[in-house]
Amino acid sequence: MKVRVDYDRCTGHQACAIAAPQVFGADDYGNATVLIEGEIPAELEESARRAQANCPEHAIHIDES
């Protein structure tokens, strides 16, 4: 699993970082950042999915391949 933030949609609610603090963080403007480049460890996958399901702007993309 890999995750990606769509910056055309993200407005900095930080819902992702609350749901998955080990996967998502914030930049200096409070917009989402991805803390893990590349594959998300299996034990964090569930939290990453929860982050996607909690984003009010639908800005989190998950690549399950």
Added chain:
Amino acid sequence: MTTNPPVTDWATDYDIFAEEYVREPWPIWDELRQTCPIAHSDRWGTSYLPTRYEDVVAIAHDVEHFSSRGVLVTGPRPGEEPEYELQPGEEIFANISAPPITSDPPEHQWARRLILPIFAPAAVAKYEEGTRELCHQLIDGFIADGRADSAHDYAQQIPVRVIATMLGVGTERSDEFTQWVRGMLEVGAQDPEVRVQAFRSIIEFFIGEVQDRKENPKADLITEMLGFEVDGEPVPEYHILGTCLLMLVAGVDTTWSSIGSAMWHFATNPQDRQRLRDEPELWPTAIEELLRAYSPVTMARIVAADTEVKGCPMHEGERVLMAFPAANRDPEVFDRPNEVILDREHNRHLAFGSGIHRCAGSNLARLELRVALQTWLERIPAFELEDPDAVVWAGGQVRGTRTAWVTFPPGSPRS
């Protein structure tokens, strides 16, 4: 509070200041979503009230047709005559709005970018310890009494002091700041004279503070804002005054209302207090759930060009009341929306709005809400409403408790 004619038809004649709407709006929204999802009223000027999540989101994202130049739920709209005559020396008042909340693109982008770093998660974290100490001091003041007004003696005292500290204006005048903010958003929502007086007081105060920082720079937000530039030019002073106004007005009533409502929830739901004691890892999700269920803020938009939403025609200059709290109770999006579920898995709530105007202070608000609740529950684990019928709610623009006496076994102040 003025007495307005009672509402008999919520779909065509709603009144967001009606006693039943302020006290318990959920059944009204539930019915409107079914029967007339975009309600209409000519009270307080023509306005529309969308109550479905998808409509609120669509309008919030359509910044071309829905302007943020007027975000108050009542009062004059852009282009209408101001409610007061400018006095000598008040010329600058004519240019003052509250950027970036009152900005549309393209101004919105640079105005927001200036202030976002102030409220980023890492930037607000440094206020956590001070906020916790403040909460402890407030509790020390009443814990031996075995009773306190959870709204007035606790919730109301917290955000105003945090934002005053950030701005660098001192906490000594907190009661006055609170009165001004209530004048703008609460009492003034139905009384233009009060609103104008509050606006004047706030702007006159900040004119003095800005002048002072020009002569005596300090390590505070006002000094920092005086250094703001856009396209290599200093940001105009009226813009800085407007942003000061925004930080005070938007940072006080809103968060205090959220803390107050959450206190009311814990006073009336002992099982949820117990659950957070047993499962403290639930705090982050619990905070989001309390924000969803008791979202305090309704913002307005002004129709910028004639348009239609779900077949409902809206005309230029009319007002739309962005019922984010109603969207957050929409059963199409939230399972069992009228229940508070502290471990709710999926919660795309709109307590902080939707789209480009997402509340800039959201990270600070969350911090204050969490610290206020955690500190209270740590010191006063069991408490209940003294008289549920005596709880006073305010609403309209911002919904929350204003008087909510609670009783508890007396404790000891910290030594």
